[in-house]
Amino acid sequence: MDHEQQSSSDHRDPLISIDNIGDVHDHTTALLLSCLKWLLWTIMWLLFITWLAFIFCFPLSIVNVTIADFTTLTTSTFLGIEGPMFLIYSGPVLIIAFLSVPYLLISQKQQQQEIKKISRRKCPSYHLSTFPLVVDGPLGVVSAAECVGILIFVSYFLWSVGLYAVAGEAVLAGLKSDILPFMFNIGGVSLGYIGIFCLAFLFLPIARGSILLRLVDIPFGHAARYHIWLAHLTVSLFLLHGICFMVEWAIEGVLLEEILTWTGKSGTSNLAGVINLSIILMMWVASLGPVRQHYFEVFLYTHQLYILFIIFLALHIGSMYMSIVAAPILLFMLDRFLRFCQSKNNAHILSTTCFPQGILKLVLSKPKNLRYNALSFIFLRVGEVSRLQWHPFSVSSGSLDGDQTHLSVIIKALGGWTTKINEISSSICRAHQCPEEHQLPRITAFVEGPYGHEVPHHLMYKKLVLIAGGVGIAPFLAVLSDIFQLVRLGKPCLLQDILLVWAVKKSNELSLLSTIDIKLLVPPNLDILVYITRESEPPLTEEEGTVVDDKALINSFDHSPPVSNPSKMSGLVGSGDIMWCGIYLVSTTIGLIMLVCLLNVYYINPYDIPSGWYQGLLFVACMVASVIIFGGFVVALWHRWDVTQSSKQFNDDLLVTTTHDQNDLCPDLAASTKVQYGSRPDFKGIYIYIYIYIYCRQIFESISKSWGNVDVGVIVCGPPTLESTVAGRCRSLNIWKQPYHPIFHFHSHTFSL
Template identity: 50%
Template sequence: MDENSVERPLLLSRGAERVKKTPLFVSWAKWILKFVIWVIFLSWVALIFFIPAEFVNEAFEKWAQLTSGTVFGITGSIFLVFSGPVLIIAFLSIAYLLISGEEELHERKASTKPRFRLWTFPVLVDGPFGVVSASELIGIVLFVVYVIWAVYAYTTQILSVISQSQLTLKQKSCFILEYLGLRFGTIGLYCLAFLFLPVARGSVLLRLIDIPFEHATRYHVWLGHLTMQLFTLHGLFFIIAWTIEGDLLQEILEWKDIGVANLAGVISLAAGLLMWMTSLHPVRKQKFELFFYTHQLYVIFVVFLALHVGDFIFSMAAGGIFLFILDRFLRFCQSRRAVDIISAKCLPCGTVELMLSKPGSNTSSPQFCSFLVYLFLPYLILFLLDNVDLRYNALSFIFLQVRELSWLQWHPFSVSSSPLDGKYHLSVLIKVLGEWTEKLRGNIMNSSEADLHLQPQTKMIAFVEGPYGHELPYHLMYENLILVAGGIGISPFLAILSDILHRTREGKPCLPRNILIVWAVKRSNELPLLSTNDMESICPFFSDKLNLEIRIFVTRESQPLLEEGQVHEEGQLHEATNSSPPMSDSYSMSVLVGTGNNIWSGLYVISSTLGFVILIYLLDIFYINPYDISSWWYKGLLFVICMLASVFIFGGIVVGLWHLWERQNAAKEACKDDGIMVEKMQNHEIVAHKDLCQQKLVSSTNLYYGSRPDFKGIFGDISEKWGCVDVGVIVCGPPTLQTSVAKEIRSHNIRRQCHHPIFHFNSHSFDL
């Protein structure tokens, strides 16, 4: 690779002069919002961390008593302290996202000196947590320290009380067990406050810190194990105490009006244990459908938890649960729309390519407008009328359902096309591995055969959730990229290549100029996947602007095979595909998604939250206080009903208006043109130059048969070739591949010399 072939980053090349610097007041607004968010978050975490301390707990109880005489009572006091900060941060996050737009990408420049980053430095690469970065390890340690500290603080308190009491050994044992069981439940509630935040796919909180859902699910898994361990100890300690007292059956079946309802707690814990057991890795890996269906018991778990502890204790964890309900309702509304399958292709390697219809992309840059619409209603109206967009980037993914195959199963797939590939379509590559994907391929093949014989086609109707993913396309922020793929893991990297080539052609902000693709496949029949992108038609003369090298490792073949008269020679990556025509006559993907229009999604969150406060206020004023409703379990049920009603009613109104706005703009787009297929460039100069570029691409593509990637040698070679720079490494493949790459990155970063690069590990694998 000739390091002098590209003299400067693409960000500084043509088109860079169009990048405008962010106005000063917008920068100040962003800084203030960030500062306030951090203050609120750290204060909230500090309260949860130190509340086991006796003096903090006493201060909080005094404050709760002082505010208990208000309209919302003690429930309002606890909700404001423990759940209010999460919702306030969500509001501020909406404002931050509105005024940010893409200027962070526009203003990002390649750093002159490489530096380590906690998020991309792998620390643990083996073990139950998988590959863990330095930031993630800090988070794990903090949670573990919190649990140990809380158990220590509560144990100290109970021993102090026991030492001053005159009780028998049996009474002391039962008292200690029940008190510790109660405190384990309290600690579990604090962990529950975080548990639902990572699984809200379009959450503004995840978008604020730019952690996509596929990464956040691992945090949900870790928190789920910790939370269920605490709740299990909570229930176990009480069961042991009740057994010692001889009242086990009576206590389990007890349902108090004043106090906790034990039977409701038993039902909630049973649902939680069933979800927990079926989510363990061996069960989840072998029986995914069992895991998926039993995980829907979270509804039973949450509702009966509220019945068990009542409204004021449940409000400790209500903030995160409420944001999850908001996201779940929006996903439900989006996924009701059938989506056009523009085309379907069955590749010989056993991979299916689907092209789905999406609304027209809006490439305008609304940062300045976004700030104004947040302040002034007239600008809001103009913004809503002028901006129609389904926001995503090349590293996004979607959830896909095909009802001809299953009415319940949703499967995640990485997007294999760039947002710039076409205004009206989005593509995914699906590897045929299981029963669902095998049925999908069979239906497509049957449809093609029916069309050949002039018979009615077997129609398939697709439903889509998403796209989801990173808020900013971080692959564009590295001047040097290493893309490591295993098998179908090449799919998102095709989107990355396409995205970089489009931006290079159009002069959009884009840093990458040195790209190395390392791809490990089992058989050579998978090689045609790389040719699904016609790079020369996307960006003529791209080889003069990018240093692109491709290393392909065919692990289960020792030499090129001769199949049906076609030799898979080095660099020959094309192979025929079997395609089918459009298979449905419905609509494009809905933009009702949390990562879509920031204005509408912000209004949805704000209106639902205000609606919840209004419903609780009306309930207290006209029902609970006048009729002296005091049953804990009943008030807990009313609290949950208000949460749901606020989302369905107040949020539903916004979603309905959003949907009407979407349909109106979709009709406008349809009137302009049908715009389904991507336009092909027809330039004689390009055609004349194409053969030369193909030759350059072939010369930069190396095929290795019968071997696996030697990452030690690859990273060592790159260290000498690229020098002292930041290198972004993105891995998409099985856990073993991620572990191998992470080990080498950690090793090279620890032992690096001053003239060697710093490698930054990024995983793009979705593994539930």
């Protein structure tokens, strides 16, 4: 039976035949581009391994002596005291960022060739990044690739602590008195060095549009989780670092004197270090789960102290050690400045759609040349609700239509901020229903993004499973829109079967499916399973007492356009044009190097400025100046180019449909949807986990028997319980895979700030 099903599955035609798509380039050009891409990838890997080797070797005494000698030679030159550290520890990161620009450009051109290559695979294969290795741990769902990264960090920590302990023991052996204070001094110095290198990794994930995140194709949702992990580690190291020195000073009886000392023995500022430790502790406490969930404003506003953290960090460690983390901080500054420039102007809201259960859909105007992939998200600020708060939302509209001039997001009232937006939208609907009203409410929206995957991995599988909980359906609406648009445009698409599993509380939430247009999709390719968890049977109409049809539920919603200023969101975005991103990065880096060299030649060396806190402050000032002056010049040119490109398009934003014609919706949508009613048991803890597990097991067992030996992409967007349950099921089926069963590749689209 399984063999017959496998044969039937293998003969299922894809939505668009790959063999009918012609090559964009001839074979010679494609071969040259592939060779160049392989060469760039090899060089970047060698640089990354070299950078890690330098980090691991830093605790070795021979390395410290070599760096000290090199620093002595360059102190009076244009390189200055920070030159060696910058070349060794920031240089590789920046060079990798430079090389990633041509690599990503080539990857974009070869995307169709990559789809063809995948289509020719006869056997599925495992991938470390999509294999959930840990599903129930304190870190949530952790893939095999993430476990490798965690092991590298643990190895570095143990290696460094061991080397510093051995070196400290050798020094302690020659001491005859005051051993205890010296032990705490060695411990404080060692933990400080380890914390600085952890800090170098801390800033990399939070640069949302960083070219490095695009290179490794890590969406900001996952990168934010890595930032949280690294933040806990870094804060712990810096806290222990400060405690060790305070204990040493307390033993020596100079605690208060040393804390208030601005210039210490090494020229750095002890007081700046104490202030910096206080700042990072405030940020850490405000970012803990209970505070972040119940007092989001406290978390958001406290996190803006990162500006003071960077300044006092430079005052405490000086320009020499600040050069170790210069590259990650520079990439973060570049991203932050670009986000500021993008979000200065408000975005025009074309329409609002009010769905049941406090769900709102906003449609925003965007330039045609602004490109993004499905599963992307934007950060949204509404001026009428808050002038400072930015909240992330998944993009629910497709991205492959080149003529598309709008972008939509779905917002559910879950907290104070989202509830206020829904209240304003409801008042807009009421105002438009009353013609006598002259003063209409307004919604002023500001946008950062979109951000997302560089490669549309949802298009890289022959079979796709989308599992959503509640409003988690939003990103999958964009995925389905992209897939259907490929059919219209006749572009390569591997997909043969799509299964959408959606769990909602009430049946009236089915109206969200009305935003899907499937007029050109063959119905058997799409199956939608909807689980209504709070209703045991279809609802009845209030007047006649008849059962409401599923199609009527799907096609029912209330729509009204709001009042907004006629403007588009800016095309300046870190995940936008790769060439402009590269020019922006290169010009700023060259500007930083020039400013530091000029500062050393014309100020520090002639006036014999001592190393320490003052040089650290000057180094940070050079970083800020390079971003504003050199980067700002490129951003101005980028903005002018973006305006020119946008002006070429027709001013058809207002032609976007403001109401949905129910007759345009495909009647097969309800036919493709299977709705299952059944009250969810009102249990807590392990019982609800078992309930979800039973449904997941039934679904995946059915897939394993019918879809055969293929790669299946599984994307989850929902609560943590749903995510861990699906990940556990994927892991179990992959470990105990049968010969003619698929391999499940797990992807999570769930994150929150």
